[in-house]
Amino acid sequence: MPCVTKTHEQTGAEIPRARWRLIGPGLVVAATGVGAGDLVATAVAGERFGYTLVWAAVLGCLIKISLAEATGRWHLATGRTIFDGWRTLGRWTVVYFGIYIVVWGFVYGATAMSASGLPLAALFPEGPSLRTWGILTGLLGLVCVWFNRYAVVEKLMMVFVGAMFVVVVGIAVRVSPDLPALGAGLWPTLPDGSTLYTLSLVGGVGGTITLAAYGYWVTAKGWTGPRWIPMMRLDNRVAYATTGLFVVAMLVIGAELLHAADIALAGGDRGLLDVGDVLEARFGAATAKLFLIGFFAASFSSVIGVWHGVSLLFTDFVARLWPRALPAEAAGAEGAEGGADPGRERARERSWPFRAYLLWLTFPPMGLLWLDQPIGLIVTYGVLGAFFMPFLALTLLWMLNTDRVAGEWRNGPVSNVMLAGSGVLFVVLCVQQIRDLPW
Template identity: 75%
Template sequence: MTTTREEAQPQPPVRRRWRSIGPGIVVAATGVGAGDLVATTVAGSRFGYTLVWAAVVGCLIKISLAEATGRWHLATGRTIFDGWRSLGRWTVWYFGIYIVVWGFVYGGTAMTASALPLASLFPDTFALSTWGILCGLIGLVFVWLNRYAVIEKIMMVLIGVMFVVVVGIAVRVAPDTGALIAGMAPTLPDGSMVYTLGLIGGVGGTITLAAYGYWVNAKGWNGPGWIAMMRLDNRVAYLTTGIFVVAMLIIGAELLHATDVALTSGDRGLLDLGNVLEDRFGAATSTIFLIGFFAASFSSLIGVWHGVSLLFADFVARQRAGDGDPEAGTTEKVTRGERERSLPFRAYLLWLTFPPMGLLFLDRPIQLILAYGVLGAFFMPFLAITLLWMLNTDRAPREWRNGPLSNAMLALSALLFVVLCVHEVVELPW
């Protein structure tokens, strides 16, 4: 494998590494959306502090998955989709179907989640559907006109707002420190299995974890010399996510568990939480929370609009390059920003934005929900298993293959996500 001048760039000195952190924050912020906030809060409301350990385990698993993805990109000089292609044509068919269906349904979901807090903050302005359309269009224009460097900066601002708001409210509700520490001991209260698995597997990213390597490359990190920087970036990001998730559990435990308040299912449950905060602390606190709600939702929208479009653009580029020898990768060299200006990238941006707008006005058809649920349930096991496969064979340089700890964490991830997948499929409204 040849090494270009850009690939040979050394990582920054230690004193500058902290200022270089970014791609991990982007992937973590994208993965924590409104649905994750609801799931975490509901877990806290039902079981108090007893599932804090599950949130910590979930972050460790996401660290392992994102680290493996980033290591693949940096150690091999090939993208994760290039690696998937080396495993057989079945990966191409699966991913192609998945990314089209997922993008259509997620586009509507992301626009609705971003619209909900705005419609609540400004109730006498636009309808919910209009707010959703505006959020989608703003996301489209922003990603269309800007490159990764600007995307990263706005994502850092959004996750900063989200973090300060949620952690600030968690501190204000006065957590029970003793119960919080006790919650680090693994326990499974009656009826908590589904919530435990959801906390471990659901918070902090799905398909966006696969986009991490593309963001790493877009940052200008290329070659094995950047692996140490990538690992620091990844760990800091998911430590931040862990604190954030624990803060949401605290809010659920203190505001809802003790008072036996139930949230509405779905993203609208956060509006219920805003009402609870208003009753207890006043309108100002509720408004601040809704701003944090918007930051979480819109950061996910921006992240997906950019990151999954990069995945799709790479998918199209590999298909155009032809089959050849998939294990040899491709000789195509993509300069920074080139993929973001490509036609496939912009076509998928349009796909995420305009067709899903119809879902803002109509109930989603049951057939689409079923397809989305089945394909989505299979993606995380697919990611974990294929990373195990690719990083334990000669597809990766020997010195950068998985060690025992990485293999153990990825195997645990694969097992967990298979269990979640089976549960998701069984629970679908067949």
């Protein structure tokens, strides 16, 4: 349905003092990034090491705050998209990104549909097969994004964030966490044999390519120009603080339910079904079903977020290389105060490149569901994600330390340390992912 409400930039009004009411894009990117794989990773961390790696989960959230903040700051301070910025670094970035987004979308589409179908198949064991549930969730995600604009997508994501948070945090409280041990876990320590696993936990919490979509969601919200940077930072920090609580709650569930009972989870997203079984044995079927609802909310929110956000990224890719591919209102000039025009972003949600990528995410990947190899899909998706994160971190480090950005909005020491450190971390994880492949 068309959105006719004018943004604060378009009306020239002051940014409201009650800024918390405007929070939205950060929760969208955080909810999109935290999927079933992150739930499994944190539950396994609790199962294997108790509360020892709480600090790693928190550090992972801080890294994602830095990456999302840098992405949003680039969009608002320069009035240019992140893909515009990549193009200034050379033709190699265009080739890399173009190949990556096509291959990644094909694999991720199947992975996301499979992950969203798992809890539904468990909730309705007499119903359709896992494959059918996966296809239905993919089609539902397509419909939700095809017929709605960002404002509606954001509201849907808020519902899923609420469900994820209430269910998982509520269960964590119910299992009675060991608060002294939880506090002690904030001190960085590395148990024997945990180094590579800890690196994966730090690097894996909260998103891959979807972090690059944050600036597009900021623009779609109507935030344009440098004066919205403080609002963007608040939005980003609140979102990832919420994510941090959510992730720590999942680690508590792993520590209290699995570590003490010496129960090992199955690989991949199916490990969450094991958590549901343990919850049912300890608290009854109702609690297990609530957990599966939270599992579905985490998985399906990633479907909607990726279907929308990465489609915007692909649309920008097409717009910069073939401007005539978009209608005039979708390929228009820059907006007020040097920011991208939110009306242009809304037009792009109706453009053929946006919808073509939506279809690419939905229909070709369905063929992979017939392979009945959900774990293989997860491994392949993990490897592809590992190839993007070093690219994102190191290119942001490059762009935000040059005259491409006004001096007052360039990186400070903390941002440089976080981006450089995360870039090195993601390179190490990428090499490890390749080494762990079953050649």
